[in-house]
Amino acid sequence: MHIFNIFKVKKEERWLVFIMLAVFLTFNTLLIISHYHVYTMGAHGGFWSIFTKNFRMSGYDNWSWITISGMRIHFMTLRHPLYLTFLYPLYLLNHWLIDIFGYNFAVYFMAIIIVLSAFYAVVFAYRIFREVMGLRQFDATLLTLLLFSFGHILIPSMVPDHFIVSMMFLLMTLYICGKKMKKRELLTAWQSFILTFFTAGMATSNGAKIYLAGLFTNQKKFFTWKYIMIGVILPCILLIGIQQAQYYLLEVPQKAIISNIEKVKKQKDPKGVEEFQKKRNAWQKSHLGQTMSKGSVLDWLDGSTPRSTTLVENFFGESIQLHQRYLLKDVAWDRPVFVAYNWIINYAIEAIMIVLFVMGIIFGWRKRFFQMLLAWFACDITLHLILGFGITEVYIMASGWAFIIPIAYGYLMKGLSHRHRQILRGMLLVITIFLWVYNGGLTANYLLNL
Template structure:
């Protein structure tokens, strides 16, 4: 068996240049985010200052959660376990490193450690996107580079590549999965069971719905062979058991003790200040107004929103701020004062978003018979079902772009391979102009915001 880690090696000069430029750009963006929050985020705990006090509601960056910083400062489960079954466990080694730094130097290096991690993962996300375009979609080096740049010019992808949330981790694993499965589709070969098992375990471990995408990908690659006993037992049942075991252990070892400690602290605080109960009730009403009316409070059913503004979610979110930031309430959080619906100031922004959407859907139509496009459509259907049909997170759907927007350059690649003459040159010119504009527009607003 070949060394499985060879997939992370830089194979040629274009890849080395891509890795270098990516590392410099993403490193600078992450350094800027850390710089903007330096004084507070690098405080050590001193034994009594908890991670929740340090970071909760202190990262004012488009609604992304600073849970990665929190896990490295005070290790426990902050993400919902039924959506992120074993994600917390991935950070245990980094917590040990940061704990040693805090004890030794009285300095909290969590933002720096996470910034380095995100820079590396973002760079590899760019690399796997580039390889998919070049090796699977059969584009040239230049075209693959431009479409990779376009992917990272989108607002939700650019911000995910510098935020301490789970989105860039998902993008890294999904683009890796896309590349592995894409090569199998290209060569008409089945995916090796252990690759499918590892990819399913990792993608589902970070976000459960990403695991569904991996299973769908395996179905497109292997077809009926997916249901062979070997695949069912080793590539599905075994990883699923590990996910259940990991989630159960996380619940009893981390979530339950944290909930018990929190309950004690809340009870003591309310005893000292009786008005807090009324404030909590008001906050629950406000959060319900922001999130929308839930179908039920039962597990999983609580994620179904009956009152989400789906049309606005598509126009201003899915194909809005996912592509371009809004200048008003720039990088705001709907739970910290940003309205659920924000409109662009100019019609020009809507034209730009429409052009991206037109290229995307045109690519899907042209490439609709390709199995990789059909596979990615099934992946996208998962996101649309969750955020648009069910309405979960519809009011801030724009921060989920890293979960699906790599589909856009792959779809546009179908136009590159199928069109000819003036039509092809028009699409290429439009892609390059949109990429340059979006990088300049979104990049300038991010830098100005963080330096403000």
């Protein structure tokens, strides 16, 4: 399999992926028109205020809009080493267009990236069910639609953040490695290089998943000098080099400028700045969990947020079903860490889905492909639930792991008798329809009333 030929859409996939394309285009359009005149202002400077005051969806960042608009870097390139390289050419083009037309095209450029990534995420998800797992066309379609009905799979398909791009690369990796396992072929060193470079480039934590994919696919032959040097070490060196170059060429000079702006602002309105900081710090102290340490890497980790409530309301809750109250609010600004559902049916659906998920694990755990997925899932459990990284808004990480749920359902389908498979199929169809109506309806209503 040539790694770039997989982007060609096959005849069987067309109706599903183009219907989903229409869905993604619709939601991205609703997001842009919600503050159309503000988002497309061609002002030189002031982009941070323009976007942060008007965009707020569940803690997802709009840093990409700000970067493309005015080359201000507010995300951590250490955690996303390739993302700035990805956005910089768009900034140059947009900067030129702003000078000519006085109109900011950043939201359109980012929408193209998000929609294309979501489109191919659907393609690769469907192929995993159909070609890797060997499910019937109806079942593969149903499980793909189920995956994208999840609250925090749907939301990343419209917000200007890296999550759906990252998900697309992870699903592509699963598809490629799943096909390799099925054909008893090896993942080549250069294929590993490409997958690691782009996937870990979007989020460094993804690097561990690519290495696990290579290990499960190649097994003992993973440990060859060629594979280790080209497929593991080389992409790491390049990503570190790119990140460091970006840091010293762009971030260090920017930090000096921002520091001066903050100093001037504080001199002009010391009371206003102090009041804002007090209010902000008071909210975070009373609503967010306590980090393990201050001023170190442990500052990203949280040992105080209750794990059991997190599992119910956020990890398996909000990730799949949005909460009606505090809908799409940001925990760093105006949402409590935990919100209860208004309806008992939400908890009933969550319980059913978890039970089916556990049953799917039992039916699929002997398959090497699913063992690889479980190893990935263990990484997410360790990072978010055990160490507590991002635990107060853990649902926005769902696009990095939630695909294991419908894949587990696929193995459950394959293991059941015809009669029980029909019952499962009916249950999943009802849940899928409910989630699309529920999550899609809440999201559309939110965007239309911004």
